[in-house]
Amino acid sequence: MIKHQELIAELKKGKIVNCYFFCGEEAYLKREAILILKDMLIRPDAEDFDYRVLYVEDNSAKEVISLAETYPLASKMRLMVVRDIDRFADSELKEIIKYLKRPASFTCLVLTSDKVKKEALNQGIYKAISALCVTVIFWRLFDSQIPGWIKDKMSREGKTICPEAAQYLFAEVGNSLLDLSGEIEKLLIYTRNNKEVTLADVEQSIGRSRTDSIFDLLRAITRRDSRHSIEILSKLLESGEKPVRILARISEKIRQIVLAKELLDQNVSPSRIIEEVGLHSFFDKDFISQIQYFSMEELLSSFDNLVRADWEIKVGKKPAEFVLELLILNLCGKNRSSTYSA
Numbered sequence: 001m002i003k004h005q006e007l008i009a010e011l012k013k014g015k016i017v018n019c020y021f022f023c024g025e026e027a028y029l030k031r032e033a034i035l036i037l038k039d040m041l042i043r044p045d046a047e048d049f050d051y052r053v054l055y056v057e058d059n060s061a062k063e064v065i066s067l068a069e070t071y072p073l074a075s076k077m078r079l080m081v082v083r084d085i086d087r088f089a090d091s092e093l094k095e096i097i098k099y100l101k102r103p104a105s106f107t108c109l110v111l112t113s114d115k116v117k118k119e120a121l122n123q124g125i126y127k128a129i130s131a132l133c134v135t136v137i138f139w140r141l142f143d144s145q146i147p148g149w150i151k152d153k154m155s156r157e158g159k160t161i162c163p164e165a166a167q168y169l170f171a172e173v174g175n176s177l178l179d180l181s182g183e184i185e186k187l188l189i190y191t192r193n194n195k196e197v198t199l200a201d202v203e204q205s206i207g208r209s210r211t212d213s214i215f216d217l218l219r220a221i222t223r224r225d226s227r228h229s230i231e232i233l234s235k236l237l238e239s240g241e242k243p244v245r246i247l248a249r250i251s252e253k254i255r256q257i258v259l260a261k262e263l264l265d266q267n268v269s270p271s272r273i274i275e276e277v278g279l280h281s282f283f284d285k286d287f288i289s290q291i292q293y294f295s296m297e298e299l300l301s302s303f304d305n306l307v308r309a310d311w312e313i314k315v316g317k318k319p320a321e322f323v324l325e326l327l328i329l330n331l332c333g334k335n336r337s338s339t340y341s342a
Contacts, residue, residue, distance in 0.1 A: 001121065001135045004029050011036050017134050018103040022112040024138035028177035030112060033136070034081055041108060046074035056087040061095035068099060068107045078107040086113045095133065100132035102109050141177070143278030146170045150180065154197060157188055163195040169202050171215040174249060214246060218253045222290045228331035233324055241318035243313050250327070251306050257291050258299050305330055
């Protein structure tokens with residue numbers, strides 16, 4: 001059982017096995033690994049013949065095995081991806097296990113599941129599958145890992161990105177790898193003639209000034225500056241920013257503040273705290289001093305307000321801008337009782 005970073009390292013060395021089992025909830029990283037395998041194994045002119053993605057609801061185990069035992073037409077190996085194997089009945093999975101014991105040497109078979117948990121790999125039928133495959137668990141990345149992931153993705157495209165630019169991209173877009181990948185594609189086009197991606201490139205590509213970004217909204221909330229926070233919120237909504245995304249980023253920020261205060265209580269150094277919560281000293285040098293104004297009691301009570309705001313926005317009970325304004329005033333207020341009534 002290995003992590004996806006270890007798999008990528010092995011693939012970079014050209015080490016490919018006949019059977020993989022990809023499990024875990026981070027679908028984007030799974031797709032990325034499959035694309036790497038595809039680029040390594042499948043000739044572009046033979047993709048229609050030597051690369052297949054199969055779905056359990058449309059294919060039986062016998063059909064999967066029959067295709068796996070078919071020689072590739074023109075590529076190094078046949079690549080087959082079987083999605084959501086947890087939807088197979090146990091009888092079908094037992095057929096797959098028989099194949100895994102003697103796999104075809106000319107096929108790379110990738111079994112995937114979003115629902116099989118790590119605990120299931122230690123018992124029953126999935127233990128048998130895991131033992132016969134290179135099993136890779138695709139966890140969701142921690143926030144502190146996202147800038148490094150951005151750097152690695154840029155590196156694979158032949159570019160470098162400065163730490164401040166990677167952190168700003170993460171701060172603006174969030175921790176969805178799919179969304180980040182889309183912004184990186186835009187950056188690659190925008191900087192096609194440059195080897196290095198700078199902070200200015202990211203700001204221009206995202207298309208917002210530093211005075212009306214989610215990044216600045218979060219900093220204003222951390223400073224408990226209600227007036228500036230409301231001004232930035234209004235500009236974000238006018239520019240088309242989605243209320244649910246703004247709320248999600250505020251929730252992330254509150255969690256960061258809670259974690260930071262817990263680490264402070266454990267006498268962890270400020271520089272280590274900044275790293276642990278996924279921030280950057282260049283942008284967040286005042287973060288530790290600012291969070292001193294929050295008590296843990298009021299932070300924990302804020303989670304109730306966040307849940308309430310999420311519900312009110314999604315059901316449309318109140319205008320989204322009004323809900324967010326009340327939430328921000330509540331977060332920034334000196335003596336904050338709950339703004340929302342049951």
